[in-house]
Amino acid sequence: MKGAPIDQKWNVPATEESPLEGGFRAEFEVTTERGGPRYGELIEEVRTFMDKVRYASPTPELADEIIDDLKLFNAKLDTLLVDEWHTPSGTRVDLPSRGNITLPPYEVIDGGEDGVTASVEFRRFHLGGNGVAHGGHVAVVFDDLGGMAATLHVHGIARTAYLTVNYRSLTPLETPLTMRTWAERREGRKIFVKGTLHDGDRLCADMEALFIQLRPGQA
């Protein structure tokens, strides 16, 4: 298991009442094919590049060279752009964070109706200051894995209404951390979710969030 539990039924098939439109599509296609067998490696190289950009102090000449190289890469990708529903980024459940380049990389260890446990590692480019993670990046992972817990709990798509993070101690970079998220209770479409982030036994942060299950066809 890497980016998500594959065997869970979290995709609600499209129907006339719940068409494939709106904020999140009714159907979340589970795939390990898009982007090819080395897509994970591609994403990892991009993350490594961002790590280095975060800490590099290039000369003007090196910056010129890298800009030219990046323009070539961007032109290559321009030939193969697809919409968000068909990109591998976010749908490759076999890859950390479902292959989503915008998320700190996590691997789901266990996931189902009762909650999600994942190993997350903040990268060097997630630096906030003083060598530790930026609080916003911590919140992003809580949002994604909290949303996953809500989705698995109700077997339907949910969207964040609010999310509160308490930063209890510093969150290290380049360290395997454990995040747990679970639905504490449900009131109709409202799913109250809680979560924790630990470095070993030390609590780095906890969160409380409200996710709202989307009505059929809701944008």
Ligand SMILES: CCCCCCCCCC(=O)SCCNC(=O)CCNC(=O)[C@H](O)C(C)(C)COP(=O)(O)OP(=O)(O)OC[C@H]1O[C@@H](n2cnc3c(N)ncnc32)[C@H](O)[C@@H]1OP(=O)(O)O
């Ligand atoms: C599958 C793999 C996992 C993927 C996980 C990805 C997770 C990513 C999650 C996100 O980041 S979603 C993006 C961030 N969130 C948004 O952009 C949400 C923007 N807001 C909205 O779209 C709507 O406000 C929302 C869907 C949340 C609610 O609108 P609705 O029209 O569906 O519901 P409504 O306003 O009628 O509220 C329903 C209930 O929730 C309550 N509620 C809504 N927002 C609230 C709030 N902020 N605080 C407290 N209560 C709230 C509301 O009072 C009401 O309570 P009652 O039923 O008891 O009357």
